Amino acid sequence: MNSNEAIVVCRCEEVTYGQLRTTAEEYQCTARELKLRTRAGMGFCGGRTCRIPLDRIIIDVLSNVSRSDIPLKYQPPVRPVSFGTVGEKND
Amino acid sequence: MIDVIVIGAGPAGLAGAITCASSGLKVMVIDEFIKPGGRLIGQLHQELSGEWWNGIKESERLHQEALKQSVDIRSGVSVYNLEKDDDLWNVHTSIGTLTAPFVLAATGAAEYPIPLPGWTLPGVMSIGAAQVMTNVHRVQVGKKGIIIGANILAFAILNELQLAGIHVNRIVLPEKSPLSGKAGEPEEVMKSLLNAAHLAPSPLLRMGSRFMKNDWFRKTGMRFFPKSGVKVNGTPLLLRKAALEVIGTEQVEGVRVADTDANGNIIPGTETVYEADFVCIAGGLYPLAELAAVSGCPFQYIPELGGHVPHHSETMETPLEGLFVAGNITGIESGKIAMAQGTIAGYSIAKHAGKGGTAIVEQLNQSVKNVHLLRKQAAIQFYPDIESGRRKMYDLWEQLYANPARLHTEEKLG
Incomplete structure (x- = not known):
């Protein structure tokens, strides 16, 4: 199990399985709180890679939660964009 | 002035674009990848009939057909936000904000990762x-x-x-x-x-x-x-x-x-x-629905379809006026089904836009029947209970939206 603790789940922010589990167990929190506490899912890919594993960790730690209960929020921008693009300055 | 913006140039998006354009609508298709076709261009398999399904050929056929119908296809363009402003949808992209009364979200699916020790190694x-x-x-x-x-x-x-x-x-x-x-x-x-x-x-x-x-x-x-x-x-x-x-x-x-x-x-x-x-x-795969979520579209969680899916009717409309969906964003199925769903969405949009005359109702009905037929013949089925998942979704639609009062009681992800 020890090598599993070191699995990098969020590759953008380099957050490990161990960190995520410890945080989820300590705070018995929502997926959103887990994200805010660890920065998992807040990196360049916008959580497209680790969103599902994060949901699964929460489901495993909080016995009364199922995937249908997790409305993990999506926020724009859903793709990495430059400030210039958001400001509509494309030249 | 664009009538329809299609997000995703895969089988669903291209088929939808072709149908819209052939009904006389002005269509633009946007895709993040360097060329159109979506995941179609990766597919190659033998059908139960013994015939080969060559995704590259299929995507070329769709691409040519779309060009013939004067569809404007922009590859290598990302959409990062989708929201509505009075009667028009604003599609925020890496080449600026585009507007249209109709949007077809055909964004496909993403893969479930399974993290394990060493999965960050090259290879x-x-x-x-x-x-x-x-x-x-x-x-x-x-x-x-x-x-x-x-x-x-x-x-x-x-x-x-x-x-x-x-x-x-x-x-x-x-x-x-x-x-x-x-x-x-x-x-x-x-x-x-x-x-x-x-x-x-x-x-x-x-x-x-x-x-x-x-x-x-x-x-x-x-x-x-x-x-x-x-x-x-x-x-x-x-x-x-x-x-x-x-x-x-x-x-x-x-x-x-x-x-x-x-x-x-x-x-x-x-x-x-x-x-x-x-x-x-x-x-495995799950529906990639981020844009539907930020648009404020209500969702349903239906595991048989692959997870959280934007709520939609059998004619591919969502509860949001002018927003339509097709392909794997509605549940994980083959490229053939995605294409047929795109055709439904195309007729549906044309009907809402007042195009196609009286024939459009029959064309729409036929396109819905066609999906049922294709599903029965499917060579590849990723989720075995897809049919019952689809049923659940449409039943919920009947309950929530078939009556004009439009009760908004669903979970919102956006």
Whole structure:
């Protein structure tokens, strides 16, 4: 199990399985709180890679939660964009 | 002035665009990838009829047809936000904000990752990435590979890798854990493979299904599951081996595995290392619905369709005026179905836009029937209970939106 603790789940922010589990167990929190506490899912890919594993960790730690209960929020921008693009300055 | 913005140039998006344009609407298609076709351009398999499904040819046909209908296709453009302003949708893209009264979100699916120790080493990729490298970029992913995860997607792509002359040595399961879920439980995997066995591109699994219809056979089947595996297209499928770690210093050198019991628990002292220079993780697919979520579209959670799906009717409309969906964003199915759903969405949009005259109602009905027909004939079915999942979605639609009062009681993700 020890090598599993070191699995990098969020590759953008380099957050490990161990960190995520410890945080989820300590705070018995929502997926959103887990994200805010660890920065998992807040990196360049916008959580497209680790969103599902994060949901699964929460489901495993909080016995009364199922995937249908997790409305993990999506926020724009859903793709990495430059400030210039958001400001509509494309030249 | 654009009438319809289609997000995604895959089978659903292109078919929808063609249908809209042929009804006289001005259509623009946006896609993040460098060329149109979506995941179609990775697909190559033999149908039950014996005919070959060549995704590249299909995508070229759709592309040419779209151009003939004066559809404006922009590749290499990302959409990062979608919101509505009075009567117009604002589609925020990497080339600026585009507006139109109708949007078709045909954004497809994404892969479930299964994180395991060593998965960040160069040479580890998702099974879909191996497909794109092989069939789209024509790059050899490696000489000797291992697939972690046994599902229909993995078998379909295994077949494609083999056709390209790439050697896959073994298919093993991920280690049972909260991260792998049912994908790490041999009995569950066997069950899901057997449910889809008549569809699977594997005569051996098809043969096995006759003997393993009930739970007792499944259990003994697992207990006596040969250690050397059964062969899927010549590649051993090892349901009783779990991948513990991808090993290597600079890049993939192999996978450390162990034997498991029928429930996926590791049997101590059985560890061994399989050499490999590439590893594919096959976790399966889920609908990629981020843009529908930020638009404020209500969602339903329907596992039979692959998870959270934007709520939609059988004619592909969402509860939001002017927003339509088609393809894998509505549930995981084959490219053929996606294409047929795109056609439905196209007719549906044309009807809402007041195009197509009286014939449009009949065309719309026909296109809905066509999807039912294709689903019955499907060679590849990723989720075995898709039909009941679809039913659930449409029943919920009837309950919530068929009456004009439009009760907004659903969960919002956006």
